[in-house]
Amino acid sequence: MKRYLGVWRNEPSTFGIGVADQATEFLSRPHGRTSPLYPASATGSPFKLPSDGALLLLVPKSATRLLAILMNDLGSDTSARVYLSHGHAAAVVNCSDIAEARLCIDAATDELAAYEIWPHRAERVQLTEIIAVEPISAASMQIPILDSTGVGADGGQQVSQFNANLALLQQISSRYAPEMQPLVEWLHQSVDCIVEEMRELRAHAPDADGIRKAVTDESVIVELNAELTLLCSQLGSGRLPLPWHGFPVGEYSLFGIGSMVRASWSIYSHLNRTFATFDHIGAVQRRYRALPAFDAFAPSARLDYSAWASSAIGIGNITDGRQEGARYHIPRFSSRWGFHESLHSLSMSWQCLYASASREWNLLTITHEFMHAHVRDLVSEFIDPSHTPPDAILARYNIRSSGDNALESMQVAYVEALVGLYGSALLVPKAADPLVNADRVSVPERLDGQALQTVVRSQSGLFQEIIVHVLDFLYVYDGRDSDYVNSIWSSWSLVPSVIEHVDHYVFRTLCALAVESPAGTSKQIFDDAAGRLRTQLESLRDRDRIKPVIHRAIELLTEPVPRRQLFVMFPAGRYVVELARHFFVDRSLNAALVRDDLTTVRNGRRTYATDVGDYRGETIASPIGFLLDRFADYEDEAGSEEAEFASMWQMLQLT
Amino acid sequence: MAELGVHEQRRYSAVTISHPALGSVKDLRGLLGRRIGKAKHLSSVTPNWTVDRFEFYAYRNFYPATRLAAAGQSLHDRERDNLYSHDVYIAINGEPRAADGHGYAVVASPYVRVLVDLLRQLRDALPAPAPQFFAIDMEGAYSTLASVRDRFSATKVTWQMLGDTGLELVSLSGASPLHSSLHNALRGVASPYSVRVEVRVSDLHCRVSADRHGNLWWYLAAEDRVSIPLTFVDLLNERRLLRLGRTSPLDRVDGADDR
Numbered sequence: 001m002k003r004y005l006g007v008w009r010n011e012p013s014t015f016g017i018g019v020a021d022q023a024t025e026f027l028s029r030p031h032g033r034t035s036p037l038y039p040a041s042a043t044g045s046p047f048k049l050p051s052d053g054a055l056l057l058l059v060p061k062s063a064t065r066l067l068a069i070l071m072n073d074l075g076s077d078t079s080a081r082v083y084l085s086h087g088h089a090a091a092v093v094n095c096s097d098i099a100e101a102r103l104c105i106d107a108a109t110d111e112l113a114a115y116e117i118w119p120h121r122a123e124r125v126q127l128t129e130i131i132a133v134e135p136i137s138a139a140s141m142q143i144p145i146l147d148s149t150g151v152g153a154d155g156g157q158q159v160s161q162f163n164a165n166l167a168l169l170q171q172i173s174s175r176y177a178p179e180m181q182p183l184v185e186w187l188h189q190s191v192d193c194i195v196e197e198m199r200e201l202r203a204h205a206p207d208a209d210g211i212r213k214a215v216t217d218e219s220v221i222v223e224l225n226a227e228l229t230l231l232c233s234q235l236g237s238g239r240l241p242l243p244w245h246g247f248p249v250g251e252y253s254l255f256g257i258g259s260m261v262r263a264s265w266s267i268y269s270h271l272n273r274t275f276a277t278f279d280h281i282g283a284v285q286r287r288y289r290a291l292p293a294f295d296a297f298a299p300s301a302r303l304d305y306s307a308w309a310s311s312a313i314g315i316g317n318i319t320d321g322r323q324e325g326a327r328y329h330i331p332r333f334s335s336r337w338g339f340h341e342s343l344h345s346l347s348m349s350w351q352c353l354y355a356s357a358s359r360e361w362n363l364l365t366i367t368h369e370f371m372h373a374h375v376r377d378l379v380s381e382f383i384d385p386s387h388t389p390p391d392a393i394l395a396r397y398n399i400r401s402s403g404d405n406a407l408e409s410m411q412v413a414y415v416e417a418l419v420g421l422y423g424s425a426l427l428v429p430k431a432a433d434p435l436v437n438a439d440r441v442s443v444p445e446r447l448d449g450q451a452l453q454t455v456v457r458s459q460s461g462l463f464q465e466i467i468v469h470v471l472d473f474l475y476v477y478d479g480r481d482s483d484y485v486n487s488i489w490s491s492w493s494l495v496p497s498v499i500e501h502v503d504h505y506v507f508r509t510l511c512a513l514a515v516e517s518p519a520g521t522s523k524q525i526f527d528d529a530a531g532r533l534r535t536q537l538e539s540l541r542d543r544d545r546i547k548p549v550i551h552r553a554i555e556l557l558t559e560p561v562p563r564r565q566l567f568v569m570f571p572a573g574r575y576v577v578e579l580a581r582h583f584f585v586d587r588s589l590n591a592a593l594v595r596d597d598l599t600t601v602r603n604g605r606r607t608y609a610t611d612v613g614d615y616r617g618e619t620i621a622s623p624i625g626f627l628l629d630r631f632a633d634y635e636d637e638a639g640s641e642e643a644e645f646a647s648m649w650q651m652l653q654l655t
Numbered sequence: 656m657a658e659l660g661v662h663e664q665r666r667y668s669a670v671t672i673s674h675p676a677l678g679s680v681k682d683l684r685g686l687l688g689r690r691i692g693k694a695k696h697l698s699s700v701t702p703n704w705t706v707d708r709f710e711f712y713a714y715r716n717f718y719p720a721t722r723l724a725a726a727g728q729s730l731h732d733r734e735r736d737n738l739y740s741h742d743v744y745i746a747i748n749g750e751p752r753a754a755d756g757h758g759y760a761v762v763a764s765p766y767v768r769v770l771v772d773l774l775r776q777l778r779d780a781l782p783a784p785a786p787q788f789f790a791i792d793m794e795g796a797y798s799t800l801a802s803v804r805d806r807f808s809a810t811k812v813t814w815q816m817l818g819d820t821g822l823e824l825v826s827l828s829g830a831s832p833l834h835s836s837l838h839n840a841l842r843g844v845a846s847p848y849s850v851r852v853e854v855r856v857s858d859l860h861c862r863v864s865a866d867r868h869g870n871l872w873w874y875l876a877a878e879d880r881v882s883i884p885l886t887f888v889d890l891l892n893e894r895r896l897l898r899l900g901r902t903s904p905l906d907r908v909d910g911a912d913d914r
Contacts, residue, residue, distance in 0.1 A: 068901055073784035479820035516820060588843040590818030595846050597793070597867050600907040601815065601823045609907045616901040 001641040003047045006034040007243040014124050019049045023251045033246045035254035038645050040082040042613030047083050052121040056101040057089040059114035063652040066111040068617025084648050087238030087255025088176050134240050139174035143188050150199040158221040165228040172236040177262050186328045227330040227345040234332055235261045260353055263651035267623040268331045271370050276326035278589045283319045284381045291406035296413035302571035308582040313406045316586035341369035355638030357646035359490035364627050367476040371468040382410045398446045420572035421459040431565040469512035470580040475590050479516045483631050485536035493546030502552045511573045515581055522571040530557050543636050596621040612646045623654050661726045661742050662878045669763035669871040670904045671789040674781050680707045686780040692740050699882040700856045706746045706882050711773050712738035717766040741769045746885050789897040793847035793867035799894050801833040809833050811851035814841050854883050863887050869904035
């Protein structure tokens with residue numbers, strides 16, 4: 001199905017063009033470039049270059065709408081000669097001559113951003129015969145350059161680099177991905193604020209804290225520059241004029257991966273926009289101090305959470321319709337980082353380019369990384385030392401006071417959660433001792449500053465992980481065990497270090513599943529969640545690549561001592577689950593994330609009722625919902641050409 | 656020859672299709688040849704629609720024997736060259752839409768598989784571009800029906816629940832579900848999916864249902880009411896609630912029990 005189109009320079013005025021089964025065929029030739037092409041039709045023939053003709057390279061405004069025209073409106077003879085690429089020239093049509101190319105262009109003109117026509121004869125293209133129409137910039141304004149003075153030599157260098165990187169990103173995105181303009185504007189605003197702060201700090205002879213702050217600010221710009229260069233490289237790959245705007249990744253060196261970056265932006269920006277619309281972080285910031293306190297200590301024994309059920313300060317009840325504006329990550333693909341989130345970037349596994357339609361490399365993993373950013377921001381609203389000194393929180397905690405408002409209550413609830421997790425973790429090695437009572441958790445009477453630091457350092461990561469998992473399970477996976485477990489365990493099981501800490505991953509999954517368990521004691525909920533998890537893991541146990549991890553996970557759930565160890569931690573984890581359920585889950589946000597009028601209901605599930613290889617030209621309103629719908633049909637592992645084609649097809653549906 | 660009409664008092668399913676080459680039953684015959692049999696022109700309650708009943712030949716018979724017998728026919732009467740005729744209605748709107756200049760037709764049959772077969776044949780026979788179909792802006796339809804009371808009254812609305820584990824479609828039915836507090840409460844967590852409308856034309860009425868994908872269905876008690884659902888399509892068109900797309904509504908029929 002897949003074949004590589006290659007070009008190479010042989011004379012100043014011509015380049016050679018050919019087709020091969022391997023990428024390496026062309027890369028040893030002078031200026032050799034190559035990229036794979038897939039027939040657009042699921043039953044189409046692999047790409048072949050006729051002895052003469054005209055290759056039409058189409059850069060769409062929207063790939064899904066362009067492909068709908070090419071595959072539906074020009075007749076079956078033409079649609080059989082349409083091929084897909086990962087680059088901005090997402091559609092390549094093998095035309096018999098320039099006249100036919102012009103007919104395709106005329107039919108698709110409303111959906112075209114740019115195109116090139118390569119007339120070829122005997123595997124040669126004359127440079128002077130190439131017909132090219134480049135995209136027009138959609139940018140309505142020039143991004144102003146940031147003043148790099150007054151921030152020191154190194155800082156000034158970084159700001160200068162940032163200005164150049166942002167100008168390049170603006171140049172690329174305004175022509176090839178205008179939907180990314182909000183990212184350009186946000187980056188400019190953010191770094192403008194940072195530079196202003198750096199200037200202020202330097203202007204007033206900073207103390208040690210001030211110097212540290214200035215260095216941190218500079219390091220943020222350093223990181224942004226690093227991420228921007230990656231984004232510019234990936235988004236800018238495959239710009240016109242082809243073939244000389246190459247991409248320095250062998251297998252995609254001709255057409256680049258521009259369309260895949262656009263698709264990833266579509267997924268990310270949908271998530272980001274939805275969360276920004278509801279602005280939970282802002283609502284907490286604006287309103288928590290004025291909202292009534294809740295009893296953070298009523299469930300201290302981890303037995304009865306009914307006091308929280310009647311609280312009116314669940315996040316869905318306190319949003320006030322205000323939006324403070326989204327903040328953005330820079331999305332890009334990376335084989336080094338895989339799926340990873342940092343303050344400024346969101347990385348997706350490079351394997352997603354050709355295997356996103358497999359369970360192992362499915363793109364829903366993006367949501368987990370996104371939730372980390374959301375939860376981190378949420379938690380920082382509770383425990384920002386510049387707003388509430390730790391001593392004040394400690395004083396309230398030690399007298400079991402939930403404080404006078406929701407913020408103070410959440411602060412002590414946070415400490416209570418961490419203390420529970422910490423205490424339970426200490427008990428885990430003793431779990432085999434029948435005298436250890438895991439049904440109730442006792443927490444120390446008083447903490448001092450040192451102890452608070454200890455529990456925060458050791459357990460805040462787990463606290464956030466549990467909330468991330470609960471939100472991911474409910475918001476993205478509709479509370480469905482099979483998709484959730486299959487997705488995250490298919491993905492995790494490929495990470496080499498996971499085998500050393502399978503118990504951690506089992507525990508987090510148990511916490512997530514527990515949010516949909518029937519009400520009951522911690523033991524009952526644990527048994528329910530463990531049973532459900534085991535059922536799902538059993539369905540994965542025969543997959544060769546992930547066998548070791550899955551088998552180990554099942555052992556932990558079934559062997560008496562490891563199971564008891566998990567249970568010892570569980571009541572403490574349940575406290576965090578209940579905190580998430582009652583205070584951080586918003587059903588309206590959930591609805592907004594998956595809302596899409598294209599869906600119907602089949603077999604009790606929401607679905608787009610679309611098959612791989614359909615080209616309907618529909619705008620997918622919920623990329624997350626679309627990927628979840630696709631998940632059931634994914635192959636388990638990467639490697640098959642069908643999975644590669646499905647990966648390409650689904651990404652192009654999102655642009 | 657005796658009238659071969661086999662109008663059935665039962666549920667009919669319909670879709671709205673648009674293509675430049677589909678302007679009349681004669682066009683249909685030109686496209687589908689021997690798959691189209693006799694046609695009969697019917698009267699319409701709305702002057703802008705031309706309504707015909709025609710025979711469409713499918714590869715198997717869908718009529719129950721009792722139905723044929725009630726019409727005084729046998730399977731043999733409906734068979735020709737191993738194809739079996741079924742009565743299908745087509746209503747063609749003579750006025751191209753102001754929104755996009757397209758003409759359109761509503762095609763209805765009591766058997767969804769007959770409709771699927773017919774649409775597949777049409778798609779293969781029609782010259783490029785491929786035919787398109789009308790979906791419905793259901794949120795807009797709810798708003799419109801909430802304010803329009805004379806000839807149209809919504810007696811059932813169905814919402815698609817979003818993000819509620821184990822719950823997909825919820826229906827509210829009664830004299831005016833669009834004005835209920837429960838209807839308002841669902842807005843934030845659900846999406847409008849379908850509607851059932853009582854349509855009255857003079858002293859004739861018909862209960863028409865429509866989903867947001869463009870599937871229409873109604874119970875046809877008597878043939879003289881076959882054009883009543885068209886007045887609902889006209890309402891949707893006037894209010895710009897019809898959206899052209901490439902997806903056949905039949906691809907997205909939901910799996911709810913009452914379908």
